[in-house]
Amino acid sequence: MALYQDNDLYINNSLTRKKEKFEALNAPNVGMYVCGPTVYSDVHLGNCRSFITFDMVYRYLSHLGYNVRYVRNITDAGHLENDADEGEDKISKKARLEQLEPMEIVQKYTLGFHEVMAQFNAHPPSIEPTATGHIVEQIEMIEQIIKNGWAYVENGSVYFDVEKYNATNDYGKLSGRKIEDLISGTRELDAQSEKRNPLDFAIWKKASPSHIQRWPSPWGVGFPGWHLECSVMSTKYLGQQFDIHGGGMDLKFPHHECEIAQNKASNGTDAVRYWMHGNMLTLNGQRMSKSTGNTLLPGELFSGDTDKLTKGYAPSVARFFMMQAHYGSQLDFSDEALLAAEKGYNRLMQAVDKLSSLEAGEGTSDFDVEAWQKQCYAAMNDDFNSPILISHLFEAVRFINGSDKNSGLSQTHLNLLNNTLTAFVFDILGLEKASESKQSDKLDEVMKMLITMRTKARADKDWALSDQIRDQLASVGIQLKDGADGTSYTLV
């Protein structure tokens, strides 16, 4: 029996604003779509939090025995400034500024994004489709929406008719906005506007002569609207109805609201069963913002090369810190909070190490491993409540730290504790032990120490020790070289 059959998972569905029991459409298969980055600049730490949240969701669903098809897109065309229907394309603008072809911008920042995700130990998605890779499919969906009467063509562009849609559907149901308020909050259309209504949004945009990324279409040369790609790519790879759609809270409106409308308008279905939204990151209590300088890039976080932090933090420490908050809550990054998280992370990792050397006893311990395990699952089953999970993991840490070599647990319970702790720490929370690069730093430190010991041995004329150090190092492939400036080493 698969684990998921034993675990009732509840998800806070943004659409209904209720915790709902998760019922997969086609268990053991689960389809999950997450909005990926627009690759025109370095990925923000706030975006990283969202992607790490859904990595944790992906990991837990997989742990439960679901076969998850996880689709996360790359937006490489069509995303205009201010997420609006007017203005310059974000990637084209960056291409102009950096004097590169748009696809060079896409390549540069896609590689950067992948690198940061790997540093955070986030699994790659099962499919990573691109907007430019689905122009044909986007044109097909637009044709269907027009055919069904929910969009109109104007001067080479195609607009979604929000007012008409809202007459029989509820535009705003995800974000909780009322269309009347939206209309009253919108500036009057200027005389030149092609839209019938200011709320209408472009699903195909005529390309201005200077627009670089452009494709032919039944409506002339242009490019697809940003909102469209996610409707197209999610349903292409997951079907017209699928289980989970995730993204950052900032995408709820208009992006996800538009996705819902496009899906309904093209194929008549509410595509998504469970909408999930990750909350924002702040930095020292303030919203992160490029314009105020209150920002932190992943690279700065890892290196400490920023005036916002006293030192760098390993990606796993930052990940652990994020997991200490529920994904639906705001989280504030600060040096103090990271320092505290680092201590907690180290304690956790030391306990994991110590656990592997504990021995079974007579079963006299009063640590109830089975009840503890149930609590761990219960935390995750309650809308992926990682902070509660972590509090349970630390109950195990306290038991391990307080334990003698003989744990007092039966062999069965000791194994269960070991398997459960490592599963939650490594497989589900996605934490890693000290990184390789940390190890190479350590090697250098230890080598300096050994060289100093050998230098002292030589000064003391303790040739036996001095030769022993040199010979043993040589036997493990480290060659010492004595020179006028002291002793150095090379790996051979």
Next chain:
Amino acid sequence: MALYQDNDLYINNSLTRKKEKFEALNAPNVGMYVCGPTVYSDVHLGNCRSFITFDMVYRYLSHLGYNVRYVRNITDAGHLENDADEGEDKISKKARLEQLEPMEIVQKYTLGFHEVMAQFNAHPPSIEPTATGHIVEQIEMIEQIIKNGWAYVENGSVYFDVEKYNATNDYGKLSGRKIEDLISGTRELDAQSEKRNPLDFAIWKKASPSHIQRWPSPWGVGFPGWHLECSVMSTKYLGQQFDIHGGGMDLKFPHHECEIAQNKASNGTDAVRYWMHGNMLTLNGQRMSKSTGNTLLPGELFSGDTDKLTKGYAPSVARFFMMQAHYGSQLDFSDEALLAAEKGYNRLMQAVDKLSSLEAGEGTSDFDVEAWQKQCYAAMNDDFNSPILISHLFEAVRFINGSDKNSGLSQTHLNLLNNTLTAFVFDILGLEKASESKQSDKLDEVMKMLITMRTKARADKDWALSDQIRDQLASVGIQLKDGADGTSYTLV
């Protein structure tokens, strides 16, 4: 003045079979297209050699001061078995066998390919376009070829008319094949064939009902021919004429021959100025072949987990080994040859290390650094002759190894030697020092050594030494833990 203005680079142009002086169309810009992998299985070591060759070309052109736009595609659709016009699509077939959606196959093997390239320290290309990302552009090129009269539509497929093309052009000029021989070597068309001539090749193929990857087109639902994508993506990103097109020798015919024909037929130009082809790898003197089991995957090479090798070899050792042969020559992989290469690589790296500690002298050395530097460039300028370059690098190695602390070189010449050697070793040949993972293995070895030393000190009641080891390790963040089973350590 840029370096390239001082260096006459000659390239063996596969098209003319002559070494030709390289003249960039738009210096300092250089456009280079290399055929990338079809991502339906793990990348072969033979493919790796080809990609590493063009990485070296990219690195040398960049070193010379060219601004290289390096485009290497990912074939994620349309490549049929046996590179033919009939048969199953390679990716769809793998998708069926692994019960995955084709784009999951694409994602899996693209990630694997990128990982292997990173292990070999190959730079990512500037743009990495996909076939599925250019369906619209492929349809446009097909329309142009039909319009120009070089292709015909038959039952939902579009075929390139080779006989007609050859009447006024030379089909076979790259591969050196004569069309008469090709025709006589081809089986008669069976009665069902849609082709007018057996040499004709599909540029659009009608999708059978079971074909998964399919798109609408003016000729019905289908998919683009494999040869077409490279014509489309190279000219889209590099222009209708560009400098260099590279690939493995096995791609000369029919793939590159068809590219030439498609480019000529669609826009009237010979798109490529310099065709470059990398030669094959053999293993223990035999052609690598899955069917005979005479294969070696990159992972097996690195781990040594194969009956073909006595041990694993670091990626940089394998890369160094490949660079010891000219890219245009066959190269045989064998354990003996790799062992020898590893010794050479280690000697080279040790000399690089030693060089950094040498001091300048009175200029009394008879090692002529300037003449040596010229020879290094001359080797690379002669069609990227890396083996000759390496022989010159070892002249420097011998000088360095034979040198005292005082090199006898003037400060200027010592700097020149240092800069030139590191540029050729690291920037151009793309070698790396011992890898991080090797360092973490070493750390473990050294820690075992230190723990043994401390255990002995304790047995000898030398508490000062025993405490010193523990405290110094703690000070560099390594914690020793004494247990009944001995002492272990953790990184904190």
